[in-house]
Amino acid sequence: MNKMGKGAIATGVGVLLLVGGGGTLATWNQAQNASMGSVVSGDLNLVASNGKWTNAAGTAIADISAYRVVPGDVLTYTQDVNVTLTGDLMTAKLTVTGVGADGTGSAAFGGAATASATTLTKGTQVLPDAILKPSDSGVVKASTTFTFKSSATGRTATNASYSLGNIGYALVQQAPASANNS
């Protein structure tokens, strides 16, 4: 048998072996879905509504930029801050950021005006180190009071300005106990 014949026979045997191997596909087999479901992330959000200024007489101030304070004026800024916390292990802290008391403008008023530290209240006061849970989601009321002291004398602080623009709120998630820190 020449070499060509031997090669053809070897090729034929190889093909037969392949056919034999194909036969294993016919045996029983089964596949199952793991049914792991979907992983859904939670939420952390903070939305501040439009705040409202009122003076000591309880009169609403439509535009604080057009209002001019005088000694004895006490203005209060109230604002609803909507907190959303979703997640089985979600915890967070809500804090006031920026300048409050003795902030920008205090010098311009010659010390005759003060802005209180902003307070956050949801039933009771929300302290800076309070740990909020998803059940604490909802409206938190923020309040800041500006006082132009009656003790101002002469023409102290006429036409002065006091910026409260730096005040804000921060909602920061706290690491779950089992956090992987990655």
Add this chain to the structure above:
Amino acid sequence: MRSSPMLKAAGLVLAAVLLGLLAVQGSYALWNTAVSANAGTIQAADFRVSLTDTSVNNTTDMTLPDGTAAAIALTTTPAGTVLPGQATYAGVRLGNVTNAGGDFTIQAALGSTPGKTDAGSGLAGYLTVKAVAAAALDQCSSAALYASAPPADLPAMTIAKGATGVFCFQVALNAATPAALAGSTAAITLPIVVTQQ
């Protein structure tokens, strides 16, 4: 491969730093959000009180732009000389022209009894000045307005925001003024003090 102890130490330090940084970075990766309160800027009012003479073109703010107190020369009625036993009248209208956002009531008062100077002529001693509060400048020249006012009275009045008030003055020359003082002059100053109520 052999490495020196220095190299090993450096490697350990680098590994420790990397681990430390990674641990710190992990805490920043948690969710957080921040919003502004948009509280805006609070602006103080001015404290403006206008002074207007009976000659209404003569007007000024009580405090000048440089912060000093203004002086306003009042027009007398009738104009000209005053004869013994007669009087002349003047008035000034105060306007509470503040731009305060809320209530802003002021109290205006004569700060002290009128000052009288006559350069030594002695005329001032024969002048009697009465001051009363009124509603309008045109009341000032009415003698009846001063009938019940004592000479040393220092009237006061409250003026609401945007409103005005008037101080009227009567300067009477004593009927017994010596003729030798004819032609003499005297200046009368009336300090006005305004305070926030």
